[in-house]
Amino acid sequence: xxxxxxxxxxxxxPDDLPLTLEKLGSIRDSEEPGxxxxxxxxxxxxxxxxxxxxxxxxxxxxxxxxWVGTATDIHELKQVQQQKDxxxxxxxxxxxxxxxSLRLSLQLLNQIIGNPSATMLPKLLEQANRSLxxxxxxxxxxxxxxxxxxxxxxxxxxxxxxxxLIDDCCENVRAGGIYTITITGDRDLQLYAxxxxxxxVIVNFVNNAIKYAPGSKTIKINVEQGDGFVKVSVIDxxxxxxxxxxxxxxxxxxxxxxxxxxxxxxxxxxxxxxEIIKKHNGQFGATSKIGEGSTFWFSLPLNQ
Numbered sequence: 496x497x498x499x500x501x502x503x504x505x506x507x508x509p510d511d512l513p514l515t516l517e518k519l520g521s522i523r524d525s526e527e528p529g530x531x532x533x534x535x536x537x538x539x540x541x542x543x544x545x546x547x548x549x550x551x552x553x554x555x556x557x558x559x560x561x562w563v564g565t566a567t568d569i570h571e572l573k574q575v576q577q578q579k580d581x582x583x584x585x586x587x588x589x590x591x592x593x594x595x596s597l598r599l600s601l602q603l604l605n606q607i608i609g610n611p612s613a614t615m616l617p618k619l620l621e622q623a624n625r626s627l628x629x630x631x632x633x634x635x636x637x638x639x640x641x642x643x644x645x646x647x648x649x650x651x652x653x654x655x656x657x658x659x660l661i662d663d664c665c666e667n668v669r670a671g672g673i674y675t676i677t678i679t680g681d682r683d684l685q686l687y688a689x690x691x692x693x694x695x696v697i698v699n700f701v702n703n704a705i706k707y708a709p710g711s712k713t714i715k716i717n718v719e720q721g722d723g724f725v726k727v728s729v730i731d732x733x734x735x736x737x738x739x740x741x742x743x744x745x746x747x748x749x750x751x752x753x754x755x756x757x758x759x760x761x762x763x764x765x766x767x768x769x770e771i772i773k774k775h776n777g778q779f780g781a782t783s784k785i786g787e788g789s790t791f792w793f794s795l796p797l798n799q
Contacts, residue, residue, distance in 0.1 A: 507535060507536075546567045643767055652689055668705070673712065680718035686795060686797070700768070700793075703729075724796050725795055728792040730789075736789050741783060772795070
């Protein structure tokens with residue numbers, strides 16, 4: 496004779512049902528409190544993670560008379576935990592790559608220390624410095640992220656010309672000779688802001704354009720004045736970003752893929768950018784069209 500399935504079994508995710516039955520049986524056999532996690536279906540048909548707790552109610556002689564249970568929605572907590580695990584994995588991988596390269600360079604330098612080669616030595620030193628710079632960038636990003644999440648990011652505001660700052664930000668990219676960066680609009684607009692943090696924002700947007708639009712060798716930066724604010728836009732002519740991904744670009748850990756490919760990085764840059772602009776009482780955003788390119792922008796009040 497077949498047992499009829501329990502009514503509650505219909506709301507348990509099929510993948511979790513065997514383990515659920517096993518856990519239920521184990522807890523009941525032990526006659527002790529227990530808990531386990533399952534994916535449970537809501538009334539709208541979506542499965543969400545729940546923490547199930549069971550507690551026996553015993554009589555005076557220790558016999559179980561009934562069981563009391565709760566199912567607490569922990570879906571958001573599970574997502575945060577998964578993001579944390581993913582981030583640790585990403586950070587470990589990203590740090591390991593330049594550290595391994597640095598170690599290799601130092602090992603090779605150690606081998607030729609008694610007879611340094613005129614051609615080999617400069618290359619190894621350049622590679623070691625590049626690896627060290629990459630490690631430093633990753634550590635700085637981690638430190639910035641920690642400051643942001645702890646609400647400890649501080650601003651040191653000064654008066655400066657936005658055009659001069661953009662030129663300074665783009666000097667290294669221009670020196671490479673691969674990308675052309677043009678600046679349009681009012682270069683002489685004066686801002687009262689943290690020049691180091693705003694430089695960080697512009698560099699992030701420019702690097703973002705290089706990373707996700709490698710075929711677009713021209714990057715345009717436009718400066719315009721609105722009613723009481725200045726807006727800076729970094730524009731590329733790359734492949735573009737799907738519309739459904741645009742609202743999530745400034746979330747922590749989120750990274751839009753370009754043509755299905757994965758890019759290195761801690762996925763924190765745009766999130767840190769968003770917090771810097773918020774701290775300045777500014778606004779930020781991104782627009783894009785597939786096949787035409789993307790625009791990342793931020794605006795700051797002129798008089799703060």
